[in-house]
Amino acid sequence: MQSITYDYLVIGAGAAGLQLTLAMLEDTYFHHKKIAIIDKSDKDQNDKTWCYWEVGAGSYDEIIDHSWDKGLFITNEQQIDLKLCPYKYKKLSSLAFYQYAHEQIRKSDQSAG
Numbered sequence: 001m002q003s004i005t006y007d008y009l010v011i012g013a014g015a016a017g018l019q020l021t022l023a024m025l026e027d028t029y030f031h032h033k034k035i036a037i038i039d040k041s042d043k044d045q046n047d048k049t050w051c052y053w054e055v056g057a058g059s060y061d062e063i064i065d066h067s068w069d070k071g072l073f074i075t076n077e078q079q080i081d082l083k084l085c086p087y088k089y090k091k092l093s094s095l096a097f098y099q100y101a102h103e104q105i106r107k108s109d110q111s112a113g
């Protein structure tokens with residue numbers, strides 16, 4: 001059996017592990033390092049939905065499900081227009097993020113999962 005040596009082992013390919021790995025792939029310090037990622041799950045299900053606030057463009061805009069730049073607060077007496085600018089409220093499915101991250105990782109030659 002062929003053995004492979006890795007410089008870094010990321011345990012857990014969830015939000016933290018994948019974001020850490022993507023950041024490592026972008027950082028020139030890690031460009032010649034080998035990174036392994038392990039997870040007990042195949043991460044092929046949409047197990048979470050993430051919503052977050054952001055100003056302007058973000059790293060995951062191409063995979064977000066939806067974003068809102070205005071809101072409406074409704075009570076029995078009144079409706080208030082909520083102007084969210086400069087923020088946007090963005091909704092991201094975890095499966096879209098896992099697939100995006102797996103694709104970025106596959107394109108690099110630094111990692112194996």
Ligand SMILES: Cc1cc2nc3c(=O)[nH]c(=O)nc-3n(C[C@H](O)[C@H](O)[C@H](O)COP(=O)(O)OP(=O)(O)OC[C@H]3O[C@@H](n4cnc5c(N)ncnc54)[C@H](O)[C@@H]3O)c2cc1C
Pocket residue numbers: 011012013014015016017038039040041043047048049050051052
């Ligand atoms: C329904 C839901 C909605 C949420 N909505 C939001 C939101 O809107 N905004 C927000 O900021 N946060 C939200 N959160 C919280 C956010 O999802 C978590 O904070 C985030 O996923 C934590 O990241 P993590 O990498 O620590 O954990 P996870 O994303 O859960 O990843 C942990 C990984 O470790 C793996 N693992 C566990 N044990 C082992 C083992 N022994 N060996 C190998 N692998 C293992 C798991 O399979 C998993 O893939 C939500 C959470 C849930 C459940």
